[in-house]
Amino acid sequence: MKKIEQLQAYLDDQSIDAAFITNPDNVFYVSGFKSNPHERLLGVMIFREAEPFVICPQMEIPDAKAAGWQGDIIGHVDTENAMDVLYRNAQTRGVAIKKIAIEKSHMTVDRYEALSSLFGSPSFVQLDDQLNDMRVIKDEAELEILREAAALADYAIEVAAGTIKEGITEIEVMTEVELALKKRGVTHMSFDTTVLTGSNAASPHGKTGDRKLQQGDLVLFDLGVVHKGYCSDITRTLALGEPDEEQKAVYDVVLQAELAALNAVKPGVTAAELDQTAREVIEKAGYGDYFTHRLGHGLGVSVHEFPSIHGSNDMKMEPGMVFTLEPGIYVPGKVGVRIEDDVALTENGVEVLTKFPKELQII
Amino acid sequence: MKKIEQLQAYLDDQSIDAAFITNPDNVFYVSGFKSNPHERLLGVMIFREAEPFVICPQMEIPDAKAAGWQGDIIGHVDTENAMDVLYRNAQTRGVAIKKIAIEKSHMTVDRYEALSSLFGSPSFVQLDDQLNDMRVIKDEAELEILREAAALADYAIEVAAGTIKEGITEIEVMTEVELALKKRGVTHMSFDTTVLTGSNAASPHGKTGDRKLQQGDLVLFDLGVVHKGYCSDITRTLALGEPDEEQKAVYDVVLQAELAALNAVKPGVTAAELDQTAREVIEKAGYGDYFTHRLGHGLGVSVHEFPSIHGSNDMKMEPGMVFTLEPGIYVPGKVGVRIEDDVALTENGVEVLTKFPKELQII
Known part of the structure; x- marks a missing residue:
């Protein structure tokens, strides 16, 4: 979880409430869980002041555990709206989310619009540079x-x-x-x-x-x-x-x-x-x-x-x-x-x- | 170019000035050119009332031609900003672009923001449903x-x-x-x-x-x-x-x-x-x-x-x-x-x- 702690320190430094990471390479880098989810949602949600969680297709939960991820793992199934599942689980953390960091070079417009709508139009900042700086x-x-x-x-x-x-x-x-x-x-x-x-x-x-x-x-x-x-x-x-x-x-x-x-x-x-x-x-x-x-x-x-x-x-x-x-x-x-x-x-x-x-x- | 004409008819029907397609599967579907550009820009720009073009890494131009694409092919190299190249070439078509259709389930936020900035904050609509309807x-x-x-x-x-x-x-x-x-x-x-x-x-x-x-x-x-x-x-x-x-x-x-x-x-x-x-x-x-x-x-x-x-x-x-x-x-x-x-x-x-x-x- 060292990478998660580094990112939490960055969020704290930048006064960002949460980060949502969905690039599979970055998900692997921060969580140890490598997966190609195709069109399904795979991500790591990191909070400045709460415990992170992985969100993935329900059937991949055992793989995420086997990969060594110690935190919560939230599953979603094909009949659900995965972004709604993300939102509901983020709410359980009990922290206000007014500023979210995302990978602008990877996140799709529809997920961006869904985040914006679900979280009540938070401000968005890019996390790409920070992740690249760490990975380089x-x-x-x-x-x-x-x-x-x-x-x-x-x-x-x-x-x-x-x-x-x-x-x-x-x-x-x-x-x-x-x-x-x-x-x-x-x-x-x-x-x-x-x-x-x-x-x-x-x-x-x-x-x-x-x-x-x-x-x-x-x-x-x-x-x-x-x-x-x-x-x-x-x-x-x-x-x-x-x-x-x-x-x-x-x-x-x-x-x-x-x-x-x-x-x-x-x-x-x-x-x-x-x-x-x-x-x-x-x-x-x-x-x-x-x-x-x-x-x-x-x-x-x-x-x-x-x-x-x-x-x-x-x-x-x-x-x-x-x-x-x-x-x-x-x-x-x-x-x-x-x-x-x-x-x-x-x-x-x-x-x-x-x-x-x-x-x-x-x- | 049958698929292109279908899309142009759709743009005309919906009063959309242009569409920019970047999902490699959709690029193949409409152009016949299959390529995995990784992080580089690959796309087809289609206009309601002008000729379409393919934009791809310079070194892939021969492949796009060999795939049978008959229209213009715009190359870009790693030292250029590919979105700027896209914008300059769209300008040569001489048509006003106030409404653009994009694949919201594929386009990344940074390209979306670049399009928005370069084209002077046009309105965006999703093209995903139309492409899915055609492909299904x-x-x-x-x-x-x-x-x-x-x-x-x-x-x-x-x-x-x-x-x-x-x-x-x-x-x-x-x-x-x-x-x-x-x-x-x-x-x-x-x-x-x-x-x-x-x-x-x-x-x-x-x-x-x-x-x-x-x-x-x-x-x-x-x-x-x-x-x-x-x-x-x-x-x-x-x-x-x-x-x-x-x-x-x-x-x-x-x-x-x-x-x-x-x-x-x-x-x-x-x-x-x-x-x-x-x-x-x-x-x-x-x-x-x-x-x-x-x-x-x-x-x-x-x-x-x-x-x-x-x-x-x-x-x-x-x-x-x-x-x-x-x-x-x-x-x-x-x-x-x-x-x-x-x-x-x-x-x-x-x-x-x-x-x-x-x-x-x-x-």
Whole structure:
């Protein structure tokens, strides 16, 4: 309940009476209960001066208990209006609620209107920044889980390297990789596993398909696992057979860009400066137009969280932050290369969590 | 663009100037472009009297084109405020926007506030009902895809029946089933595949785990595929070895409940009446307290959509509706059985899309 106490202290400091948290990632972060409620209501209601409760579909109550939540758990069934159930149970706390904090980047308009109506038009403030500020700094327990998640991503790339061969399709390679992970107990990937080959890899957002691998292909893998509620995210680009000069040249530029950014990570450097460091390497090599996305993103309970490592973000890097560095070059129809590591900035320096070699591996 | 024209006619009828659609399932339904933008902005802006456009991350523009969207596609990059990009491009349409329709069950408060601010405090109305009304009635092309999706779910249960044996774990069975589907080109399941055995199956919301199958287990499978953008959803409970009397009795009650509901499906019957029909069978048999969820849900682009088949929904069944019927009995710690079919009500009568036998299969 440490996170709950931190939030109660924040509510007290800001003179906010209550907070209602419904983003499943934040619900997990503050309560330990991970669930995807689909369209049903799942939330944690926190009060400045009363005990918090979890509200969830009736049938998930045993799961919430099993997850270790110590406080009250309020169930609702499909024939009830879940927001009414929320209101009635909030009333039992006997505290006046005139100011409520919500996640404006997650709460839907209809729930917002229902809260407004039920609670008599309280004032609303956003809780997103506070939750992001808390989540962006990982403690040692979180970092240890992220290390384990990254090790599973490394293992996936090892399996991938052992699987690619002429004639196998992208989907078949993906299936083998995910099967190996399942055998190690991985139940969820952090996003759809991506295997892109040849000119398919030249789209930064391409989809794994039926293309058969050929000698001379670069094969781009982008994947990650969810492990104990936390995500990893790795990209490696492997060569099937001897690459040509352009492939080698592009690979080398991406590698140099990634190493330059990695070398620049330290407390106080801004996200924008990191992005710029990698981008300059790629621009100088003449591929600037083909690096079409941000350098990276924070990593934790969500696979994309703060800090966003892009050119307009002045957020300063601090110990406890964990994020990806993933420069890429995509020359349409020709060649695509991306290299992505999970990186932690700690009190002891920079720790690269993903350890599969970054130098071009020729299979 | 038929769906767009329908929506434009609706806007005209309701004197609404524009609609902004951001639920990815609705974006797919109206545009043909399926994408999961995570935290990034993806939407379709439709005007009463001007051409619509898609707005998406810059790197997804080729995918939107490839999906067949004929209109303008506006890209945005991570360093821009995507809502500003939306506003500037809406301005180019040269129409006054004083009333905007949005999906209140999907749009987040921060985007709502941004729209309100950028467009000068227009009035907002909800578009959810109209979209649900359109989506709830499937045309022949959609029905044909749903038939194919259901056939893949049937195939999954066939594979499952051929895989279960003493000593294999729930996760191993799940892996085999998903592998077989991948080999048939299935890239996404419509939700996490559920394999629950023995007393684990006695939780209606249990999670697939490491439990090893034993002789005498009932094994509950709940799964579905996404096929051409549409979902299937099947549950079958198989017996590994000869079931005991209680297992057989519970199974038979669930089967009779499902058949009773199926028999009651016809134009004009309400969702509540269908739910009640199945529930009465289970209550009469003395298991009423153990049927803890609604009877079913609509099925289409989303795995849970309208109509919701529960005891307080007076929506009348109409030709074109496709939905699940899935009664279940869960006696905690002892036995869990659920049987779920995908059902279409058509002009020609009731069509059960899932065809794997419902009678207890003893493996």
